[in-house]
Amino acid sequence: MTTFSNDLVCTRFSTPLGDMYAAASNQGLVGLWFHDQKHLPAQLAPDLPHPLWRMEDDHPVLTKARDQVREFLAGERRDFDLPLDISAGTPFQRSVWQALLHIPVGKTTTYGALARQLGKTQAMRAVGAAVGRNPLSLAVPCHRVLGQDGSLTGYAGGLTRKTALLTLEGALAGGVHGVPKN
Template structure:
């Protein structure tokens, strides 16, 4: 695992608000919206990772994220460093990378895919701690009935990302989260 002290960062504006990117010597180690839950303390303050706006990997990640948010990119190629999590979290984050753009998967189905069918809550916790928002597509995970559940970057951003990918929102039932389904052409 890389030491967090080896990281550098870049802050930039997106259509969904400011984002912080962090790179380690191994790859992109973080992408967080400003104010996102579970973001590391090293993004701001006296102990913040150094800003490196000309770092090639951070520039690549920024450019790919901007292209994605403009609807011009569907698959990211920036190298990732997902070593900050536990082995279980890393397995969940790797599984997220296999959910194609514009498709949804439930927490229970993701748990079953990992060979842990009774671990939907643990999968949900790992999804919520995903350090590389958008690029590792935790926004594509929904409740078993298609309802939106928590998103560390905020449900409004999750909704915007799903709409960007062409996933449709269905009429909300009273007292329940919106339902989402994949759009088939």
């Protein structure tokens, strides 16, 4: 279970793929979510009149995150250079999220390969659940993980966004209806 402190600061901003929230602690960026994705923290629930976290649009980490997301989605940036705070996850989740950071731009892996890399060959579903709970969309590239057969599965931000991200990175041949590159 991913748990977040109530004393974080956040901002909401627009991107070509939809509005996003970014949240930060004193240690770094804690979260980066599409406003309508699965597993959005309760502090940002859409039925709340406003986020429970304090809005701070000028926070240095949040400003940097917003700029880097926009540069990434414009094709002007390949990697994120942000201090990340992944302390909200369990030790297992943190190990999966750390492994995601090593998937290069334009490349993909599978849930099974990720489980094997972590020495957890029997834990493909647990790895998949941890990938799905990644609180740092884009910065921790969970969109680069595919089903065993190369299918586009399991992205909390939606498969349309996953397709757009992989196409932007050059990991899909032929766009939306393409086959993942080897």
